[in-house]
Amino acid sequence: MDFMSPRTKLQKFIQVNQMKTVIEHTDSGAPQKLKKFLNSKKETILEVACGKGEYSVALAKLYSKKQIIGIDYQGERLWYGAEKIKENKLKNILFLRAKVEFLEKFFKPESIDEIWITFPDPHPKDKRGHKRLISPHFLQLYKKLLKPNHTIHLKTDSELLIDKAIEAIDEVHGKIQLLIKDIDHFVNLPEILAIKTTYEKIHRAKGDKINYLKFKL
Numbered sequence: 001m002d003f004m005s006p007r008t009k010l011q012k013f014i015q016v017n018q019m020k021t022v023i024e025h026t027d028s029g030a031p032q033k034l035k036k037f038l039n040s041k042k043e044t045i046l047e048v049a050c051g052k053g054e055y056s057v058a059l060a061k062l063y064s065k066k067q068i069i070g071i072d073y074q075g076e077r078l079w080y081g082a083e084k085i086k087e088n089k090l091k092n093i094l095f096l097r098a099k100v101e102f103l104e105k106f107f108k109p110e111s112i113d114e115i116w117i118t119f120p121d122p123h124p125k126d127k128r129g130h131k132r133l134i135s136p137h138f139l140q141l142y143k144k145l146l147k148p149n150h151t152i153h154l155k156t157d158s159e160l161l162i163d164k165a166i167e168a169i170d171e172v173h174g175k176i177q178l179l180i181k182d183i184d185h186f187v188n189l190p191e192i193l194a195i196k197t198t199y200e201k202i203h204r205a206k207g208d209k210i211n212y213l214k215f216k217l
């Protein structure tokens with residue numbers, strides 16, 4: 001699916017550790033590095049499970065006055081995003097190699113303006129949804145970190161994830177703002193949804209429909 005030989009993976013993993021645009025969560029100074037980058041006067045957009053970071057990079061290009069953080073625990077994937085930062089000389093974006101579970105170590109409560117969740121794993125077999133990044137547990141975490149009444153965007157091929165997200169939003173008393181099933185057939189599609197990640201391309205190649213859910217917490 002997303003093939004990388006073990007050697008290439010290891011090389012990228014080692015290189016990513018030396019890239020200044022990727023913060024490594026196991027470094028003792030990691031929270032301070034992020035703090036130094038973040039300007040409280042600017043809007044902050046977070047992309048969770050960003051993979052190779054295509055959405056984060058595109059958002060950074062679109063919104064030069066906002067600051068963008070992409071988070072994923074797979075360093076070898078973040079390597080691609082970090083290369084794009086260099087190529088495009090972007091100054092308003094950083095990647096964080098960390099698990100979403102540890103976001104509170106890095107962000108103050110009510111400090112984030114917007115969260116994007118792009119093609120997270122649906123975990124169909126995880127009945128209680130512990131790992132699903134849209135489970136009530138994760139939504140509660142995002143709610144703490146988001147400014148009150150601010151927005152989360154979910155883009156996914158998975159109908160199961162959309163259904164689970166709707167249940168979870170209800171459980172945490174959030175509010176759905178927009179649901180688009182099969183974005184290709186929606187008139188007046190928000191421009192921002194044209195960005196395509198690696199996994200979006202993989203799913204499109206298989207003929208899967210792409211869905212979008214926008215909600216507030």
Ligand SMILES: C[S@@+](CC[C@H](N)C(=O)[O-])C[C@H]1O[C@@H](n2cnc3c(N)ncnc32)[C@H](O)[C@@H]1O
Nearest residue numbers: 049050051072073074099100118119197198199
């Ligand atoms: C299916 S991939 C999607 C990647 C990218 N958003 C895209 O659309 O191409 C899911 C990503 O979620 C990341 N991920 C899953 N659970 C995570 C967690 N708890 N914390 C951080 N990243 C996570 C994985 O490492 C993987 O890169």
